[in-house]
Amino acid sequence: MGKTIAEIILSTKSRSDAHAGDIVVAQIDLAFVQDTTGPLTVRQFRAGGFKKLANSLKAAVFLDHAAPSQSREMSNDHILLREFARQTGALISEVGDGVCHQLVAESLAKPGDLIIGTDSHTVTAGGLGAFACGMGSSDVAIGLGLGRTWFRVPETFLVELKGKFAEGVSAKDLILYLIGQIGADGATYKALEFGGDGIGGMSISQRLTVSNMAVEAGAKVGLFPAEETTCRYLTEQGRADHYTPITADGDALYQRVIKIKLGDLEPMVAKSHTVDNVVPVREVIGTKIQQVSIGTCTNGRLEDIEIVARMLEGKHRHPDTRLIVTPASRDILMSATAAGYIKTLLEAGAVILPPGCGSCLGLHQGVLGDGESCLSTANRNFKGRMGSAEAFIYLGSPATAAATVVKGEITDPREFL
Amino acid sequence: MLTGKAFKFGDDISTDLIIPGKYAYLRSNLPELAKHVMEDADSTFASRVKQGDFIVGGNNFGLGSSREHAPLVIKMAGVKAILAKSVARIFFRNAINLGLPVLVCDTDSIGDGDELEIDLQSGVIKNKSNGKQLAFGKIPAVMLRILDEGGILPYIEKHGDFRL
Numbered sequence: 302m303g304k305t306i307a308e309i310i311l312s313t314k315s316r317s318d319a320h321a322g323d324i325v326v327a328q329i330d331l332a333f334v335q336d337t338t339g340p341l342t343v344r345q346f347r348a349g350g351f352k353k354l355a356n357s358l359k360a361a362v363f364l365d366h367a368a369p370s371q372s373r374e375m376s377n378d379h380i381l382l383r384e385f386a387r388q389t390g391a392l393i394s395e396v397g398d399g400v401c402h403q404l405v406a407e408s409l410a411k412p413g414d415l416i417i418g419t420d421s422h423t424v425t426a427g428g429l430g431a432f433a434c435g436m437g438s439s440d441v442a443i444g445l446g447l448g449r450t451w452f453r454v455p456e457t458f459l460v461e462l463k464g465k466f467a468e469g470v471s472a473k474d475l476i477l478y479l480i481g482q483i484g485a486d487g488a489t490y491k492a493l494e495f496g497g498d499g500i501g502g503m504s505i506s507q508r509l510t511v512s513n514m515a516v517e518a519g520a521k522v523g524l525f526p527a528e529e530t531t532c533r534y535l536t537e538q539g540r541a542d543h544y545t546p547i548t549a550d551g552d553a554l555y556q557r558v559i560k561i562k563l564g565d566l567e568p569m570v571a572k573s574h575t576v577d578n579v580v581p582v583r584e585v586i587g588t589k590i591q592q593v594s595i596g597t598c599t600n601g602r603l604e605d606i607e608i609v610a611r612m613l614e615g616k617h618r619h620p621d622t623r624l625i626v627t628p629a630s631r632d633i634l635m636s637a638t639a640a641g642y643i644k645t646l647l648e649a650g651a652v653i654l655p656p657g658c659g660s661c662l663g664l665h666q667g668v669l670g671d672g673e674s675c676l677s678t679a680n681r682n683f684k685g686r687m688g689s690a691e692a693f694i695y696l697g698s699p700a701t702a703a704a705t706v707v708k709g710e711i712t713d714p715r716e717f718l
Numbered sequence: 719m720l721t722g723k724a725f726k727f728g729d730d731i732s733t734d735l736i737i738p739g740k741y742a743y744l745r746s747n748l749p750e751l752a753k754h755v756m757e758d759a760d761s762t763f764a765s766r767v768k769q770g771d772f773i774v775g776g777n778n779f780g781l782g783s784s785r786e787h788a789p790l791v792i793k794m795a796g797v798k799a800i801l802a803k804s805v806a807r808i809f810f811r812n813a814i815n816l817g818l819p820v821l822v823c824d825t826d827s828i829g830d831g832d833e834l835e836i837d838l839q840s841g842v843i844k845n846k847s848n849g850k851q852l853a854f855g856k857i858p859a860v861m862l863r864i865l866d867e868g869g870i871l872p873y874i875e876k877h878g879d880f881r882l
Contacts, residue, residue, distance in 0.1 A: 324860050326880045337742040338785055349871050366742065374743040381746070421784040421808055437786035437812035439870050451860060451880045485730065486778040490807050519778070521807055575730050662739030683732040683782060685758035688740055 303550025305457040306524045307492035310432040310547070314415045321456040321554070330414040330431075332444045333361040335401045336368070337662075338419035338437075340378045343385045345442035353389060355448025360391035361409065363401035368657035370396070371665035389445075399630030399656040402426070402598040405433075406509055407630060411535075411543040412527030417444050422598050422680065424515045428508035429534070430527030430547040435516060455492040455521050456556040458483075459549075462499025464564040469715040471608070472507035473600055473678065473698035476514040477569040479561065481579025489519030491556065494549060499563045500525060505534040506604040513599045514680050517576040568714055570676075571696040574684040582701055582713045589621070592675040593706040594687075595699055596627030596654070597661045600678035603633050603640075605699040610642035612703035612717050618650035619709025625667045626651045627659030649706075663688040676705045719837055720798045722770035726830035727759055729776035733783040733809065735759040737791050745787055748794065755791040769796035772836070774828050776802065779820075780809025789813035799836060801825050801843070801854070814861045817869035823854035 304312065308319055315325035334342045339362055354360050362382050367375040379396070386393035394404055401418065402425035410416060412430035416423060419441045426433035434452075436444070444450045460479060466472075480487070493515045500508070508525045515523025525531075526548040535544045568582040595601070595609055606628060618624045626646055628634040634656050637643050643653060652667075654660075660667025661679045668688030669675055675687060675694050682694035697705070700714035707717075735758050737751065744751040756763040756773075773792060779802035780788060789812045792800065799819040813820045819838060828834070832847035843852040857865065860882050867873040874880075 324882050326882060337739070337745060338787075340746050341786060341790075345871060349874055372743040374746065378743075378746055419784055419786075421782065423784075435784040435808055437784055437808060437815060439786060439815040440811065443870060443874055447874075447879060449880070451882055453858070453860070485781060486804055486806070489778070489804065516808075519781070519806060662742065663734075664740055664742050668740070681732075681734070681782060683734040685738045685740075686732075686734050690738075690758040 302554060303552035305492065305549050305553045305555065306430065306494050306526065306547055307432060307455055307457055307522060310413055310415060311452060311454050313413065319454045321454050323454045324451060325454060326449050326451050327415055328449050329358045329417055329444050331359045331361065331409055331416045332441055333363060333401060333405065333418045334441060335363045335365055335420050336375065336378055336382060337366045339382045341438035342419050342442045343381060345439045346445055349442055349446060351446030354391060354445050357448040359409065360389065360445055361394065362386045362391050363394040363404065364396045365400050366658045366662060367664055368396035368655060396657065397631060397655045400598045400601065400658055402513065403601065403629035407538060407632060412531055412545050412547045417441055417450060421516045422513050424523050425509050425513040425598055427512035427515065427523040428505060428525050429531055430525055432522055432524070434522055455490060457492040457494050458488055458557045458559060459555040460493060460495050461497035461558060461560045462495060463497055463560065463562045464499055465502050466563045466566065469700055469718055470566050470568060471698050471700060472503065472510040474566050474569045475561065475563065476511045477571055477579050477696065478566055480514065480518045480577050481569065483518055485517060485575055485577040486519045491520055493518065493520045493523045495525050504604060505530060506602040510599055517680055568698060568701050570701065570711065571682055573682045573693040573695065576682060576696065582697065582711060585711045586713060588711040589674060590676045590705050590710060591621065591673045592623050592625065592667065592669065593702050594625045594660055594667060594675055594677040594679065595702050596629060596659055597679040598629060599680045600699050601627055601629030601633065603636050605678065606633065606637045606642050608699045609703040610645040612700065613649040614645055616649055616707050618706045622706050622709040624649065624651040624706045625654060625660060627654040628656045630656050660687055662686065676702050676711060678702050719835060720770065721835045722772050722798060724772050724774045724828050724830065724832045724834050725763060725767060726828060727773065727775045729778060730781060731759060731775045731779050732781050733785055733788040736788040737785065751787060752791045752794040755795050764795065767795045767797065770798050771796060772799050772801060772834055773797050774801045774825050776825060777804050779805045781806040784808045786812045789816050789818050793818045801828065814865050815870040817865060819865060821854040823852050827852065
């Protein structure tokens with residue numbers, strides 16, 4: 302019987318013939334933590350009696366959620382994490398380098414890798430064909446020490462994409478549409494695998510956006526095959542040697558097949574307070590917005606910033622709407638600066654935050670007040686997520702965000718084409 | 719046998735409702751962090767919950783972040799089990815890793831404040847307030863072995879590795 306991408310990777314990493322439903326113990330290629338879940342991971346690592354990292358894996362520590370730190374407490378957590386990295390030889394990514402998931406994609410993840418991270422959006426690296434999975438601190442602590450962890454091999458839903466996006470529509474609209482269709486628990490414990498001729502036209506940036514939000518449908522991983530586009534991306538990153546093609550077997554067994562024609566999609570938003578509360582933008586046009594947040598591990602890449610800058614060229618934010626842009630990494634910020642996008646954004650009235658998670662989790666740098674509404678390109682709109690439990694978060698694409706900040710209310714980006 | 723009072727919540731209780739990201743700076747000060755347990759879902763919960771009580775949810779309990787602090791602050795509040803119709807993957811694994819049972823069952827017949835008696839061995843929940851009896855789904859065998867040892871750290875301490 303043929304295998305899905307999830308089964309292929311877990312078979313290789315567990316050196317067994319793994320099929321959906323099996324329990325396997327698999328070797329980890331990369332395990333990482335970030336600054337809000339890392340300190341507990343370090344404590345559990347030590348409580349578990351571990352002194353050093355397993356030889357077989359790469360380990361990384363990212364200071365990105367509070368970057369730079371907004372409080373004495375977080376600064377002390379950063380000290381703890383830097384010490385841990387020094388003691389164990391784990392890679393350390395400093396404040397301002399960027400969001401863990403973007404940096405993993407830029408420089409660490411390889412197709413076919415098994416990656417665990419103490420952050421639910423670890424799934425992002427699935428865009429490069431890595432089995433990348435979010436876990437808690439205890440699981441990752443033990444993974445760091447032993448070099449392996451256990452998995453239930455997931456059943457896979459194949460999402461078959463056909464054709465090309467219409468103008469003004471992008472990967473964010475696709476993943477919002479999918480989550481709206483199957484629900485926030487529609488793929489719980491499952492692997493989502495993306496295939497079909499539609500993926501050929503999708504850049505790695507777009508694939509990372511889609512994989513990033515697989516967890517918002519409950520999925521364990523969101524996997525793209527690794528093919529020419531992946532090869533090109535890795536080559537551009539100076540890591541052509543990291544490329545290996547990965548595709549599912551022709552006779553792989555899928556639990557469910559979902560077909561989507563990309564050309565039929567339109568701009569979508571998720572209304573507060575759940576990510577599956579998805580409607581076409583046209584149904585919420587005119588909703589007043591006080592803050593537009595662009596960035597994060599979902600949509601803070603160069604392509605996203607380029608779309609926004611092109612739309613905002615010669616325009617200005619609405620006087621009642623603030624614009625906060627958080628590039629996902631230092632490289633992205635440098636490229637966006639070199640291309641003139643940052644100048645355009647500043648002229649349009651934007652605040653540019655240092656690369657990192659920014660206001661996404663409500664810790665700092667753009668916390669919402671009571672009764673305020675935010676249109677965000679991030680991945681979560683839960684009640685209280687961005688600070689106030691009395692605030693409302695709408696999730697949309699970079700194009701929708703750009704159109705919205707100009708008019709001060711939710712706007713269909715196709716108006717600006 | 720576990721006995722205690724049910725605190726009833728609805729569907730989609732996210733990790734942000736359990737312990738908001740805005741308190742991430744308190745995560746190295748667990749007693750302070752734990753004061754905010756369930757704050758945005760029910761601001762009175764932390765002051766009313768007692769040792770031995772239960773949290774009862776609906777669908778997709780614990781969706782969202784991988785923060786293990788979510789089941790951790792629930793456990794610190796004295797809660798002995800979480801009952802829900804369905805549970806998000808990472809939260810489920812995190813709770814079991816901390817030795818906190820998560821029981822999947824139809825929670826519709828449980829009301830806020832109901833007195834429950836739970837037999838983890840037989841898989842039966844008795845609702846002493848309305849006389850109804852419920853069965854909960856089997857915890858997967860791997861997770862049961864981890865739970866039986868009191869969590870993943872004691873499990874690894876005892877076995878030295880995964881013995882699945």
